[in-house]
Amino acid sequence: MQHTNIILKDVNAVYDGPEGVLWELIMGEQIHVGGMSSSQTLANKAGIQKGMKGLDLCSALGAGCRFLVKYYGVNMAGLDGTKTMHQKAQERAKAEGLADKIEFKLGDVTAIPWPDNTFDFVWGEDAWCYVVDKEKLIKEAARVIKPGGVVAFTDWIEGHIPMTPEESKRVLDFMKFPYMESMDGYRALIKKAGLKIETDEYLFPEFAKYVELYLRMLTEQLTSDALKIIGDNMELFQAMGGEMMFMLEMAKAGKMDRCRFVARK
Template sequence: MATMPFPTISPMSCSHTFRTQSLQLPTAFARSRVGLGSWSPIRTSTTERAEVVSEDARHLQAGIAQFYDESSAVWEDIWGEHMHHGFYDADSSVSLSDHRSAQIRMIQESLRFANVSEDGTKWPKRIVDVGCGIGGSSRYLARKFGAESVGITLSPVQAQRANALAAAQGLAHKVSFLVADALQQPFPDEQFDLVWSMESGEHMPDKAKFVGELARVAAPGGTIIIVTWCHRDLGPGEESLQPWEQDLLKRICDAFYLPAWCSTADYVRLLKSHSLLDIKSEDWSRFVAPFWPAVIRSALTWKGLTSLFISGQKTIKGALAMPLMIEGYKKGLIKFAIITCRKPQ
């Protein structure tokens, strides 16, 4: 399939009070920036609001694509082909080799949590990897299930590298990758037995549209697995996060090209709105605790430091924000969530 070019534009910033935004339409982005970290409603026509949404979306897409164009080679060189957290035993102390095993375990535990059958007659035959990185999950799942898999990413560099790795591993006949928008997936309805999103939901500016697309491309009876960064669930009577929480998330957003965050409860509500079945979720924060400290340690090695400076400003900016992720986890603001469900037959 043909890839789609993305413009070179600086990314947008973000807001963090998802509960106060619409869960149905991307109206949360019909806003204007009036000061650092602040947003206020604007009175515009429907056409003007649509143009604001479209422009913000293009800015965000470009920033995400450029960030991963720059950083993916650094990550692969140090951490390998899986661009996501590892799953660890609570309070474990691990080495770099263990981290790579933990990344595989994250895939395995996600499949287990979603009750993906070990019965070969019930294995998924068609898989989509939404936000595929350099294709580590796609290739693992294709080998495990003997399935055909397609991955999508906003980064042309990632798509090219993912296809090269598939060819090198003898999987080009089973796995392919293309540049595409997860909010407008280039697939017909009801195509995939397994819809996989491993740490891509946090990049989606319209969570309702994101979930809607996952549900749309899932085949009847298909499984949807979302593993993503969330903020904590809001308590009774809370309309938004506290100001210090919003400020911390904004600083992370600016470094990692993230739009508005949402909670696990928000994802569950969105999935319910599509009449999906067997919806369940869990906070896995305790199982990923060793990850960010290990990434920081790897960045502070001679190899890590030289790779960062060669890769470019966006990668360096992201590296400097890693302690903020640790702070968010420790203070209970950031949650590493898994949410799974099944499409009705």
């Protein structure tokens, strides 16, 4: 499994800066593949019910928390390690009149600032790929859920066909991921944390469809908006397009993928 030297500080630079704004432009406030329908599937598989209390790990703009509060009648907490995301999440919850139902904290998901057995569920959408120590992250997630509670997440992972070290380095460097977990790697980490797996799904081949959609958004609809965000730097825009094309190639070949997990304590 290929690793880079990327740490949280490098990820902060992405989400404090123009790259984070660019991701929101092409993916929306829910910065994950499949937007609301992916969240609904995850919530339904996890058995999220009215009155539950959940924690979104890597909550970004807080859109996942707001979705769960509005459509599933839960109370939420959100933890994110980037100041800009934390601030915007608070502002947007307030603007939607949901501030009393969501508590946001700024911090690292490998050291969760809540006591043991606090939540009915822990939630994560397409973000744990940024975390260096995923073993610690899942151990922490297991610690803060109550007995019988669930950890439910989607994430970007290695595909069923291995990438070459060069291919892997190129994707990780572009995406600012320290490494991508594999399906078996996640299964092992979840079991090690003492959780029982209820859902473990590869989302191949739909991942490639979405990478293609984001590329089309950038090149066929939102070009000038994207350029504006990156200071009208056409060279950078073309370089980023090239990296996304490469990611599409990897996704189509099954070398890069996405997963969905639900595991119970």
